[in-house]
Amino acid sequence: MAYVDPAKNEHSLYKGVWIFAEQRERKLMPVVYELLGEARKMADKLNVEVVAVLIGDKVEHLSQDLINHGADEVLLYENKAIKNYTTEAYSKIISKMIEEKKPEIILLGATHIGRDLAPRIAARTATGLTADCTNLEIDEEDGKLLMTRPAFGGNIMATIVCPNHRPQMSTVRPGVMKKAEEDKSRSGKITKFDYALNEEEIRTKIIEIIKEAKHDVAIEEAEIIVAGGRGLAKKEGFELLERLAKKLGGVVGASRATVDSGWISQAHQVGQTGKTVRPKLYIACGISGAIQHIAGMKDSEYIVAINKNPDAAIFKVADYGIVGDLYDIIPKIIDSIDNIDELEKII
Structure with a gap:
């Protein structure tokens, strides 16, 4: 009788490449287009779909832009309670999405929000996380995600895999990957995610946002x-x-x-x-x-x-x-x- 690796058998339940479509003040962050470019290449190799996770208040209008840049589906969650980002709310919502939909790969931008959010999601879903990646590839032999990041102060490049847990998660440094090109002829679907977010569960409240005057160009x-x-x-x-x-x-x-x-x-x-x-x-x-x-x-x-x-x-x-x-x-x-x-x- 042939031995069946239970971990690999369980991995077959996970499909799709997800990206976190980070938005601020209802505008997509530039790194999102980089993530879409990488996700599209991975999805085509794995023969799966690209899903953009879009969360916020009154942000549905951003969905078509995500589709134009490579997403096959936009997984949308809107709630006035999350007009502004909070770690607790976002991590709960996305963890619930992962639990129900089971994506194989999730990419987030290594922005202030991405670096805060990704480890919380990884902990909630009991999977690994490779931070600040500068290169991503799909292994031709077994389809695993090869995540490369600098180590030891940038003196070596380490390639990391997550063999035993799913989803495979990575944050990507902004400015590293090539942005996806826009194709307005693309079509996709928008799926509204049903989740009863209890505002009482959100222990951190944003009372006021004070913006620092910025003189520096991005x-x-x-x-x-x-x-x-x-x-x-x-x-x-x-x-x-x-x-x-x-x-x-x-x-x-x-x-x-x-x-x-x-x-x-x-x-x-x-x-x-x-x-x-x-x-x-x-x-x-x-x-x-x-x-x-x-x-x-x-x-x-x-x-x-x-x-x-x-x-x-x-x-x-x-x-x-x-x-x-x-x-x-x-x-x-x-x-x-x-x-x-x-x-x-x-x-």
Whole structure:
């Protein structure tokens, strides 16, 4: 008699790739489109459907956008009690969805909400969780999810599997994956989930939301980034980078060393402990090229490096390298842009 692995037999009950369609103030977060792109590829390999989990108050209008970007089904739950995110309510609702629907894979963005929510769901559903993934693949042999994330300070990449429990869960760093393309001809279904949420069970109440004034641009969305490192030598160096970024229609990025030195806010930090970006153009100014920084920007379409040290590691990943003093080079680049602008006006 052949041996039947009870765990694998039980796994056959779990099907489908889910993504958490995080929304704030009834607007989808950018990482949702990245998750849809990855989910679509996985679902096609596994021959299953992509389901987008959408939760909130009066958010049904977002459903068609999710379908246009790759979802086959939107699992919708609306309740005025969850107009704003609360850990307890969201984790209870999604855990109940998992219990009833049994998805094989669940992906969440590694945002502030995703990082708070994912471990709570994993604990409630008794499954594993791989956080801050930078690559996801389906194993060709057994169909398991291979979840890759940096480990030991970004010095190695670890690939993790969840062999004995379902669903397989992962949070994905924003800016790492390619966004799903929109196809308005796609059709899908919207399923309203029935769950009697008892407001008395929600022990944490949001009384008031006070928004902090934001002056920083979300660098994950920028197409052009001018980033500075320790080679700037001083805080004022970022003023020069800001001038170049404005000329190019981009934003300013930074290495961890400059953030730790207090030269610029953490919102600008690119790298393993900062943000992962993939702009069309990344200009690295005075950045040596530590592996932790490279991990956050190596997928940029074009990388230009400016550094005094001809042996700097950043040149190994750069498409174009300029050896020299950035305080001599960048003003010349700005002047060249000004000359082009003046020439265009004359023409």
